[in-house]
Structure formats: C-alpha cells, structure tokens
Amino acid sequence: MKFETYGDYAARTRASFDRQAAMRSMGIRIDDLAPGELWLSMPFNEGFTQQHGFLHAGVITSAMDTAAGFAAYTLMPEEAGVLTVELKSSFLAPARGQRFNFHARVLKPGRTLIFTEAVATAIDGENPREIARMTATMMVVQGRAGVTG
Amino acid sequence: MKFETYGDYAARTRASFDRQAAMRSMGIRIDDLAPGELWLSMPFNEGFTQQHGFLHAGVITSAMDTAAGFAAYTLMPEEAGVLTVELKSSFLAPARGQRFNFHARVLKPGRTLIFTEAVATAIDGENPREIARMTATMMVVQGRAGVTG
Amino acid sequence: MKFETYGDYAARTRASFDRQAAMRSMGIRIDDLAPGELWLSMPFNEGFTQQHGFLHAGVITSAMDTAAGFAAYTLMPEEAGVLTVELKSSFLAPARGQRFNFHARVLKPGRTLIFTEAVATAIDGENPREIARMTATMMVVQGRAGVTG
Amino acid sequence: MKFETYGDYAARTRASFDRQAAMRSMGIRIDDLAPGELWLSMPFNEGFTQQHGFLHAGVITSAMDTAAGFAAYTLMPEEAGVLTVELKSSFLAPARGQRFNFHARVLKPGRTLIFTEAVATAIDGENPREIARMTATMMVVQGRAGVTG
Numbered sequence: 068m069k070f071e072t073y074g075d076y077a078a079r080t081r082a083s084f085d086r087q088a089a090m091r092s093m094g095i096r097i098d099d100l101a102p103g104e105l106w107l108s109m110p111f112n113e114g115f116t117q118q119h120g121f122l123h124a125g126v127i128t129s130a131m132d133t134a135a136g137f138a139a140y141t142l143m144p145e146e147a148g149v150l151t152v153e154l155k156s157s158f159l160a161p162a163r164g165q166r167f168n169f170h171a172r173v174l175k176p177g178r179t180l181i182f183t184e185a186v187a188t189a190i191d192g193e194n195p196r197e198i199a200r201m202t203a204t205m206m207v208v209q210g211r212a213g214v215t216g
Numbered sequence: 217m218k219f220e221t222y223g224d225y226a227a228r229t230r231a232s233f234d235r236q237a238a239m240r241s242m243g244i245r246i247d248d249l250a251p252g253e254l255w256l257s258m259p260f261n262e263g264f265t266q267q268h269g270f271l272h273a274g275v276i277t278s279a280m281d282t283a284a285g286f287a288a289y290t291l292m293p294e295e296a297g298v299l300t301v302e303l304k305s306s307f308l309a310p311a312r313g314q315r316f317n318f319h320a321r322v323l324k325p326g327r328t329l330i331f332t333e334a335v336a337t338a339i340d341g342e343n344p345r346e347i348a349r350m351t352a353t354m355m356v357v358q359g360r361a362g363v364t365g
Numbered sequence: 366m367k368f369e370t371y372g373d374y375a376a377r378t379r380a381s382f383d384r385q386a387a388m389r390s391m392g393i394r395i396d397d398l399a400p401g402e403l404w405l406s407m408p409f410n411e412g413f414t415q416q417h418g419f420l421h422a423g424v425i426t427s428a429m430d431t432a433a434g435f436a437a438y439t440l441m442p443e444e445a446g447v448l449t450v451e452l453k454s455s456f457l458a459p460a461r462g463q464r465f466n467f468h469a470r471v472l473k474p475g476r477t478l479i480f481t482e483a484v485a486t487a488i489d490g491e492n493p494r495e496i497a498r499m500t501a502t503m504m505v506v507q508g509r510a511g512v513t514g
Numbered sequence: 515m516k517f518e519t520y521g522d523y524a525a526r527t528r529a530s531f532d533r534q535a536a537m538r539s540m541g542i543r544i545d546d547l548a549p550g551e552l553w554l555s556m557p558f559n560e561g562f563t564q565q566h567g568f569l570h571a572g573v574i575t576s577a578m579d580t581a582a583g584f585a586a587y588t589l590m591p592e593e594a595g596v597l598t599v600e601l602k603s604s605f606l607a608p609a610r611g612q613r614f615n616f617h618a619r620v621l622k623p624g625r626t627l628i629f630t631e632a633v634a635t636a637i638d639g640e641n642p643r644e645i646a647r648m649t650a651t652m653m654v655v656q657g658r659a660g661v662t663g
Contacts, residue, residue, distance in 0.1 A: 089264045089272035092241075115238045117282075123238035124300045125278020132274045133266075151273045152478060153502055155304040155453060155602045157649055159622040159629050174647065175606040179477060180450060180504070182606050182647075200621065200629075202604055202649060204451055204502065206478070301627060302651055304453045304602060306500055308473040308480050323498065324457040328626060329599060329653070331457050331498075349472065349480075351455055351500060353600055353651065355627070387562040387570035390539075413536045415580075421536035422598045423579045427572020431564075449571045453602040 070102040070176060076141045080105070084137055095130050095169075097137075103173035105138040111165050122162035124199075131156060131185035131201040134171035139181040139205035142173060147207050152180070154203035162198050164189030174202075181205040219251040219325060225290045229254070233286055244279050244318075246286075252322035254287040260314050271311035273348075280305060280334035280350040283320035288330040288354035291322060296356050301329070303352035311347050313338030323351075330354040368400040368474060374439045378403070382435055393428050393467075395435075401471035403436040409463050420460035422497075429454060429483035429499040432469035437479040437503035440471060445505050450478070452501035460496050462487030472500075479503040517549040517623060523588045527552070531584055542577050542616075544584075550620035552585040558612050569609035571646075578603060578632035578648040581618035586628040586652035589620060594654050599627070601650035609645050611636030621649075628652040 077100060084090065084097055090107075093115055098106040107130055115126045132154055140149045171185035187199040226249060233239065233246055239256075242264055247255040256279055264275045281303055289298045320334035336348040375398055382388065382395055388405075391413055396404040405428055413424045430452055438447045469483035485497040524547055531537065531544055537554075540562055545553040554577055562573040579601055587596045618632035634646040 083267045086267040087265070087272065088262060089266060089275055092263045113237060114241045116236070117238060118232045118235040119297065123236065123278060123282075124303070125274060125281045126238055128277050128281070128303070129272060129274020132277070133272075148268065151307055153304065153306040153451060153500075154273070154277070155302065155649065157302040157621075157629050157651065158300055174604075175644070182604050184647075197622070200631075200649060202451075202602065202647060204604065302600060302649075304500065306472075306480050306502065323455075324495070331455050333498075346473070349482075349500060351453065351498060351600075353455065381565045384565040385563070385570065386560060387564060387573055390561045411535060412539045414534070415536060416530045416533040417595065421534065421576060421580075422601070423572060423576020424536055426575050426579070426601070427570060430572045430575070431570075446566065449605055451602065451604040452571070452575070453600065455600040456598055 070142050070173065072102045072142060073144050076102065079145065080137050080141050083140060087133065089129060090133055093126060093129065095133065100141060102141055103138055105134045105141065105171050107134045107169040109167045122167065124158055127162055127187050127199050128154065128156045128201065130169045131171065131187055131199065132203060134169040135183035135185045135201060135203045136205055138171040138173055139183055142176050142181065143207055147209055150206045150208055152204040152206050154201055156199055156201045158199050160196055160198045162189055164191040166190040179207055181207065219291050219322065221251045221291060222293050225251065228294065229286050229290050232289060236282065238278060239282055242275060242278065244282065249290060251290055252287055254283045254290065254320050256283045256318040258316045271316065273307055276311055276336050276348050277303065277305045277350065279318045280320065280336055280348065281352060283318040284332035284334045284350060284352045285354055287320040287322055288332055291325050291330065292356055296358055299355045299357055301353040301355050303350055305348055305350045307348050309345055309347045311338055313340040315339040328356055330356065368440050368471065370400045370440060371442050377443065378435050378439050381438060385431065387427060388431055391424060391427065398439060400439055401436055401474065403432045403439065403469050405432045405467040407465045420465065422456055425460055425485050425497050426452065426454045426499065428467045429469065429485055429497065430501060432467040433481035433483045433499060433501045434503055436469040436471055437481055440474050440479065441505055445507055448504045448506055450502040450504050452499055454497055454499045456497050458494055458496045460487055462489040464488040477505055479505065517589050517620065519549045519589060520591050523549065526592065527584050527588050530587060534580065536576060537580055540573060540576065542580065547588060549588055550585055550623065552581045552588065552618050554581045554616040556614045569614065571605055574609055574634050574646050575601065575603045575648065577616045578618065578634055578646065579650060581616040582630035582632045582648060582650045583652055585618040585620055586630055589623050589628065590654055594656055597653045597655055599651040599653050601648055603646055603648045605646050607643055607645045609636055611638040613637040626654055628654065
C-alpha cells in the first residue's frame with residue numbers, strides 16, 4: 068500500500084518518540100521508519116524481566132504498542148496526536164534472547180481511526196524467532212486540547 | 217465464585233511476584249490478594265510516561281497483565297508456573313493521576329487455561345476513575361522444564 | 366453509571382434491531398433494554414452448530430456483538446448509526462444448552478467511540494452457566510452518508 | 515514455515531467442516547486448503563446482513579473463526595478436535611460486496627495451543643478489498659471425551 072504523509076513526518080515522529088520517557092527507561096529506540104511503518108529495537112534488560120528471567124510480556128507489549136502508535140503517527144497531519152484505543156497481543160514463544168526487534172505497520176489508515184499490527188522478534192544466538200504479535204486500533208487526536216487518552 | 221487453592225498460595229504468589237524485576241523497576245507492588253484475585257498499585261512515575269505526560273499504555277498493560285497472571289497463579293498447584301497466552305487491553309480514559317490501582321480476577325479456572333480480567337483505576341485528586349480494562353488467557357505450565365513462553 | 370439518552374431511544378433501538386436480518390435468521394431477539402444496556406436471547410438452533418453439536422463460537426459472537434452494538438446505540442443521538450470497530454471474545458465453556466442469554470453494557474460512552482462488554486450464558490437444564498465474554502469498541506457514525514464500516 | 519501433518523489431513527478437515535451446520539446455513543464453503551492454511555468463500559447473503567444492509571460483523575467473524583479453526587485442524591493428530599479459546603476481529607472497511615473470501619493461516623503450531631490469523635476480503639465489482647482481520651488462539655482437544663468448549 069502507498070501512504071500519504073504530511074510535511075517532515077520523519078522528524079516529527081522521531082521528536083515525539085523522544086518525548087516518551089517510558090521508551091528511554093526500557094532502553095528501546097527507533098531503528099528505522101517509513102510511511103506507515105516503524106522499526107524499534109531493545110537489548111535484553113534484566114530490569115524488565117518476569118519471574119522466569121524472560122522479558123516481561125508487558126514490556127514486549129509496550130514496545131509493540133509504541134511501534135504501532137508511531138507507525139500510525141507517520142501518516143497523521145502535523146497538528147495531530149495519537150492515542151491507543153485498544154490492543155491485543157499474542158505471545159507465541161518465550162521472550163528469550165540478547166536482542167529484540169519490533170516491526171509495526173499500518174493495516175488501514177483513516178481520518179479518525181488507524182488499524183495497525185506489530186511483530187516482535189527475539190535474536191537468540193544466530194536465530195531470529197517470532198515471539199509475539201499485536202493488532203491495535205489507534206486514534207487520531209486533533210490539537211493538544213483534544214488529548215483524552 | 218468459590219475457588220480451590222493449594223498449600224500456602226499467598227506466600228508462593230508473593231515470592232514469585234518478588235522475582236519480577238519489571239514490577240520493581242516500574243514501582244508496582246502487591247496491595248492485597250485472595251483466591252483468584254489480586255490488587256496491585258503504582259504511584260505516578262515520570263520515567264514511564266508517553267509523549268503527552270500520561271502513564272504509558274504499555275505500562276498500564278504490564279501492571280494489568282501481572283495482576284491477572286498472579287490472580288491465576290493463586291489457584292495453581294505448587295509446582296506450576298504461569299504464562300500469558302494473550303491479552304487485550306482497552307483504554308477508556310487518559311492515565312492521568314497521582315496513583316494507579318489494578319484489580320484482577322479469575323473469570324474461569326481450568327487445568328490448562330485460566331481466563332482472567334483486570335481493571336485499572338487512576339486516583340486523580342479525590343476521584344477514582346476507571347482508565348483501562350483487560351481480558352487475558354493464562355496458561356498453567358507444569359514444572360520449570362515446561363516453561364515455554 | 367447514569368447515562369444520558371436522546372428522544373425515544375428504546376423505540377429507535379428496537380426498530381434498528383428489527384432491520385438486522387442476521388438476528389432474525391439466527392432466531393435472536395431482544396428481551397429487554399435500558400440506557401446503555403441490552404439483553405438478547407436465542408433458543409438452541411441446530412442450524413447454527415459447529416462440528417461437536419454445540420452452538421458455533423461465531424454465532425455466540427454475533428449475538429454478543431449485536432447486544433453490545435445496540436447497548437451503545439441506546440446512548441446515541443437520533444441521526445447516528447453504530448459500527449463495530451473491533452471485538453474480542455473469550456470462550457469459557459462449551460455452548461451447550463437449550464437457551465442462550467446475552468447481556469451487554471456500555472463501559473464508557475463517548476462522542477466518537479463507545480466501549481462495551483457482553484456476557485453469554487447458557488441455560489442447560491436448571492443451571493445457567495457463563496460460556497463467553499466479549500469486549501468491543503463501537504463507533505458513532507453521524508448521518509447515513511457517514512456509514513463506512 | 516513448513517508444517518507437519520498427520521495421515522489424510524485434507525479429507526479429515528473437509529469431513530469435519532461438513533459437520534458444521536452453521537457454515538451450511540450461512541452458505542460458506544471451503545475453496546482450498548493446505549497444511550496450516552484454509553480458504554473459505556461466501557456469496558453475499560441478504561439473510562445475514564446488519565441494519566445498513568452490509569454483511570453482519572458476527573457473520574464475518576464466524577467465517578474467519580471457522581477458517582482459522584480448520585487451518586489449525588489441518589496440523590492436528592487424527593484423534594484430536596479443535597476449539598476456539600479466544601478471537602479478536604478488527605473491522606477495517608464495510609462488508610459491501612457480491613462475494614467474500616476468507617483466508618486463514620497458522621502463525622505458530624503447538625501441542626496444546628495453536629496461534630492463527632485470518633483475513634476477510636470483499637469482492638465488490640472488480641476490486642478486492644480487505645474488510646477484516648482476526649487473530650485467534652485454538653486449542654487441541656484429545657479425544658471426544660475431552661471436548662470442553
């Protein structure tokens with residue numbers, strides 16, 4: 068699919084991402100972006116594990132949510148903000164690895180709602196392995212005053 | 217619903233929760249628990265906000281997921297572990313507040329799968345406000361060797 | 366929660382429900398309604414079973430989706446329509462029974478989006494049993510021209 | 515991904531599908547199948563519309579659920595049955611068309627749980643258009659006695 072963008076969408080997306088303290092705290096950063104797509108990565112971080120020593124499902128979801136939200140954001144008008152309406156994550160395999168990649172893409176853009184999906188991959192030794200999938204609905208919020216979620 | 221438990225389920229649940237580094241890093245702790253139920257809370261934490269200064273949707277999901285997972289865990293046999301199969305979160309209102317409460321309960325226990333739900337509430341001044349809801353499927357994993365997710 | 370309604374919301378809801386051919390074909394009807402709430406029921410119907418002779422999960426979802434959509438509709442302005450953005454169903458127990466009840470309620474109303482949940486119960490002999498749960502996001506569509514989903 | 519199958523999986527899948535009265539009633543049939551994949555189709559059917567004359571979201575979900583369930587079933591041992599644990603559908607565009615196609619595939623097989631996804635496409639004149647997406651968790655049930663959902 069070919070998507071329309073507004074102005075310098077890439078700079079706007081990176082600047083908004085940099086305001087997400089949660090991503091900084093978890094050590095997640097942008098690897099790349101394109102219209103309607105975003106790639107994040109995160110090194111394994113002992114501070115965000117669950118009781119078996121794997122990365123916490125909520126942290127994987129945080130990264131997929133952010134990837135999906137900013138993939139949607141790349142298509143939004145300059146004065147708009149993005150909010151997550153809902154998300155669903157499925158955990159296909161244990162989050163075991165030295166490094167984690169998150170790729171999100173827009174399934175269907177819209178003026179009010181943007182449908183997205185994201186995939187999480189663990190790099191464990193030499194083999195990348197898909198560990199989780201998400202679908203999420205993102206909302207376009209016009210103007211800061213409209214920020215409600 | 218009246219639920220069956222095994223041995224000192226409360227001590228086991230608290231001990232397993234304490235091994236979740238992610239909860240410690242986010243400042244989330246257990247307020248209370250009962251058979252098939254768990255209450256967590258978290259003070260507002262600037263380190264886990266999104267771009268508008270509210271608590272990150274992924275962090276709220278992390279807390280609801282953990283609350284639901286351990287609500288399920290309270291009903292499991294002594295040698296069993298818990299894994300999240302999938303979760304869906306809906307974000308009803310902005311995560312604005314000084315404090316956040318998370319309550320999870322088991323909807324339906326089972327030998328292999330346990331269905332759960334969780335609710336997140338923000339305490340903003342004097343008014344508690346429901347900000348998010350989750351349903352999640354948890355899996356009972358027998359023995360450490362069986363840990364696969 | 367106390368909800369605001371517009372005009373004769375009950376007559377409008379019943380009239381719109383009557384235009385759902387799918388409900389008629391499945392033998393599903395309205396038992397009752399209130400602001401932000403709706404109750405449907407359906408007798409067991411051999412024509413809508415799956416391979417084990419239970420009611421099909423998709424049919425249960427159809428009823429929960431409709432219950433939730435019209436629970437949202439009871440709160441909408443007179444010229445508005447309702448569309449399902451997304452839904453998630455969990456199947457807690459086999460859909461075995463002589464009769465099925467579906468209760469939906471609005472979790473959070475909004476100008477654009479309305480969050481809902483629904484519960485399906487099977488009446489098998491004397492014991493009602495919860496068999497499924499759904500959460501769904503509904504969209505308010507202004508004017509027929511705006512119907513997009 | 516290359517999947518392992520058991521015996522004449524194709525004949526077993528078609529025979530089990532034929533026992534789904536719900537699919538017959540809705541006019542849905544198998545177009546094709548492969549290990550871990552299934553294609554269904556359905557002509558537009560006025561008897562299964564919602565209040566705007568489009569195909570009911572629950573009917574689309576029924577078809578996606580069945581496609582996903584039988585995609586999982588193609589990979590199961592001979593004596594096993596399949597049950598839907600949970601599903602989430604997103605509705606990307608109105609279900610307007612003369613014909614609807616449903617394609618499902620296994621994302622990750624397992625001994626107990628099988629993760630799947632499905633896509634619904636409307637054929638409206640000459641243009642196929644994606645109208646819905648689903649992810650669902652399927653459960654492998656050993657023996658008829660084990661049928662619990």
